Amino acid sequence: MMPWLLIAAVVVIADQLTKLWMVKLLDGVPVIKLTAFLNLVLAYNKGAAFSFLASASGWQRYFFTGVSLIAIVFILYFMRKNAGQKLFCWAFALILGGAIGNLIDRLLYGQVTDFIDFYIGTWHWPAFNIADSAITIGAVLFILDELRRVNRSK
Structure with missing residues (x-):
């Protein structure tokens, strides 16, 4: 189980350090253009993915904190139970x-710091961060693992 916790710790450290760096770098700077499809911007999200419930009256902070804590316990349980399954x-x-x-951001600041702005033409994906990227990559790997498991059982 320890290697998996170390991977999670690396994600947390990379996420928190890049957020601190971007807050300093982008202080007073509206946007830094990196490529024809990628900018750095400073955005704060009080909601969840795609700013879901971001405009609610404040209760969402506690709701998403609770959801995160439940998810963390669930993940730890299943990682321990399936520690030998690499993917x-x-x-x-x-x-x-x-x-x-992202939980650290909610607890410390009441909102999540985002800074990666991916776009094509005038269409912009909602700003995101390293934590969001890790969650997305993890979800894709989980789906691949499940598809692999289903195909093996046929």
Whole structure:
């Protein structure tokens, strides 16, 4: 179980350090253009993915904190139970690290710091961070692991 927790810890550390760096770098700077499809911007999200419930009256902070804590316990349980399944544990380690990274923001600041702005033409994906990226990659790995498991059982 320890290797998986170390992977999660690396995600948390990378997430928190990049958020601190971007807050300093982007202080007073509206946007830093990196490529024809990628900017750095400073955005704060009081909601969940895609700013879901971001405009609610404040209760969402506690709701998403609770959801994160429940998810963390669930992930730890299943990682311990399936510690020998590498792809499964990689997926959950990434999701765990991302969940903890965003949970830290909610607990300390009441909102999640986002800074990666991916776009095509005038269409912009909602700003995101390292934790969100780890969660997304983890979810894709989890789906691949499940598809692999289903195909083996046929």
